[in-house]
Amino acid sequence: MENESKVLSQQETPLEKAEKDMPDEEILYDLADLFKIFADSTRIKILYVLLESEFCVCDIAQVLGMNQSAISHQLRVLKQSKLVKYRREGRAILYSLADGHVRAILDQGMEHVGE
Amino acid sequence: MENESKVLSQQETPLEKAEKDMPDEEILYDLADLFKIFADSTRIKILYVLLESEFCVCDIAQVLGMNQSAISHQLRVLKQSKLVKYRREGRAILYSLADGHVRAILDQGMEHVGE
DNA sequence: ATATCATATGAACAATGATTCATATGAATG
DNA sequence: CATTCATATGAATCATTGTTCATATGATAT
Numbered sequence: 001m002e003n004e005s006k007v008l009s010q011q012e013t014p015l016e017k018a019e020k021d022m023p024d025e026e027i028l029y030d031l032a033d034l035f036k037i038f039a040d041s042t043r044i045k046i047l048y049v050l051l052e053s054e055f056c057v058c059d060i061a062q063v064l065g066m067n068q069s070a071i072s073h074q075l076r077v078l079k080q081s082k083l084v085k086y087r088r089e090g091r092a093i094l095y096s097l098a099d100g101h102v103r104a105i106l107d108q109g110m111e112h113v114g115e
Numbered sequence: 116m117e118n119e120s121k122v123l124s125q126q127e128t129p130l131e132k133a134e135k136d137m138p139d140e141e142i143l144y145d146l147a148d149l150f151k152i153f154a155d156s157t158r159i160k161i162l163y164v165l166l167e168s169e170f171c172v173c174d175i176a177q178v179l180g181m182n183q184s185a186i187s188h189q190l191r192v193l194k195q196s197k198l199v200k201y202r203r204e205g206r207a208i209l210y211s212l213a214d215g216h217v218r219a220i221l222d223q224g225m226e227h228v229g230e
Numbered sequence: 231a232t233a234t235c236a237t238a239t240g241a242a243c244a245a246t247g248a249t250t251c252a253t254a255t256g257a258a259t260g
Numbered sequence: 261c262a263t264t265c266a267t268a269t270g271a272a273t274c275a276t277t278g279t280t281c282a283t284a285t286g287a288t289a290t
Binding site: 027032036059113 | 129130132133134136137138140142143144145146147149150151153154155156159160163164166167168170174177178216219220221223224225226227228
C-alpha cells in the first residue's frame, strides 16, 4: 500500500519547483531592464505627459520645468527601450507612446502605490 | 452660430490638460520607488521563488547561487517596501509575498518583454 | 551557559546612472 | 547660403546602489 510519505518523496519539493519554474536568466534581465526604465520619476513624468498626446521635446521640458538636454537624454532611453516613438514635424520632433503597455504598467504600479 | 475655432479656444490645450492630469509629485516619486524595487534581477529572482512558496533565507540563497548576506540585504529592501512578509519558524525566518500585486506587476512586465 | 546555526547589519568598493554644461547636428527660413 | 531654431550628443560630476567581507544578533540544542 502506498503511504503518503512515499508519494511525497516522489514529488518535487517546493524548492525544486521554484527552481524549475524560474524563467531563464536572460528573460529576468530583460524584465529588470524594463522596470529600470520606469524606476525614474523624470521618465515617469514624461510618460504621463505622453499619455495625453504627442509632444515636442521643448514642450515636455517646459511642463516638467527641466532643461532640454535632460529631457532629450531621457527620451533617448525611452526610445531605445521601444516605449516611445517619434516623427518630425517642421523643426520639431514629436514624441508619442509606442503602445498601450505603458499605460497598463503605470496603472498596475499605481494600484499598489494606492492612488 | 458657434464656430469650431471659438469653441476650441475656450477648451484647454493638450499641454494644459497634460499638466492638469499629472499626478502629484509625491505620488510619482512613490511610483518610481516601487518600480526601483523591480529594477534588479536579484530581487526579481527572489520574488519569483516566493511566488511558489515561503522560503528561508538560506534556501533562497542556495537556489540563486548567491551568498546569504546579499539575499538578506535584498530581502530587507523587499520587506521595507511591503512586498514580502516573514515569520519565524525555529531558527529559520520564512519569507513570503505580502500580496497579489507582486504577481500582477511581474506578469504585466513579462507581457511587454514578451514571454 | 555555551556552542551552533540562521539571519541581520555595517563598512567598503565598484559600477551604474541622472543631470548639467558646452557644443554639435540638422532642418527650415529669410 | 547663412542664420536660426529644435534637438542630440559627449564629457564631467555627483549620487545611488548591489555585492562582499567581517562581524553582530538572536534563537536553539546539547
